[in-house]
Every structure is written in structure tokens, then in C-alpha cells.
Amino acid sequence: MSPADKALAALERFHCGDYESAVHLFAEAADEAPTTEILNDLGYAQQTCGHMQEAEHSFREALTIAPDNTQAAVNLGALLFNKGKIEAAAYWLERGIASIDSARRTAVRCIIADSEPQPNLLGSATHLHVVPPRRDVQ
Secondary structure, eight states: OOHHHHHHHHHHHHHTTOHHHHHHHHHHHHHHSOOHHHHHHHHHHHHHTTOHHHHHHHHHHHHHHOTTOHHHHHHHHHHHHHTTOHHHHHHHHHHHGGGSOHHHHHHHHHHHHHTOOOTTSSGGGOOOOOOOOOOOOO
């Protein structure tokens, strides 16, 4: 199975609620082809399973590959914010808010201004991205 196929299978497992299997498949895909999208998805699945240190590492790896990955920036910012690391969170959230709709952007700015961790308020700003598997042309 190719890394893209593993990532797609991981996404399917995630949407079925089988988060640990999703983490396993995303991790395999990331080991074979560490793209910014797969690493972001791995981090989100890890975060969903409560593996915060691993999730933070995956988001940071995604941003090392593509510093302009606004979704990974929002995900990392949300994770740091919920850990109480307000200054670090503000940096990443500001970098990432360009990619979210104006209502969420306003909510994020208010949260940053209030500087009080409020779990689950940022959860709706995060989501998975997976590149569909490659189909060979015949």
C-alpha cells in the first residue's frame, strides 16, 4: 500500500472513530513519505487520542517542511493554547488565522486577547487534509 493509500485509509478509520488505527496508518505513511499534509493529519489524530507531545512534534514537523501550512499552524496554536502556552499559541494562531473564516478568525483573536485557555473552543478550527491516492493513467 502506498503512503497516499495509507493516509486515505487512515482518514477513513478516523472518520469511523477508530482513532488509534488512524494514528498507526498516518504514522506509517509519514515514515514512508513525510509530507506536510500527512504530518498535520498525524498530529491531529494523535491529539484526538490524547497524545499531546507526539501531536505537537508532528505539527512542528509539518511546519518545518512547509512553514506556510496555515492549517498546521492553527492546529499547533490550538494545542499550545489548550496547554496554557499562551504566547507560543498566539504566534502560531496569528500565522494560521488567514486560512479560517471570519467568524472563527474573530473568535481566535478574542481568545488570544483574553489569554485564558478554554478547551474545545478552537477544536472547530482544526481538521484533516489528505491527498487522494494516485490513480495510474492507462
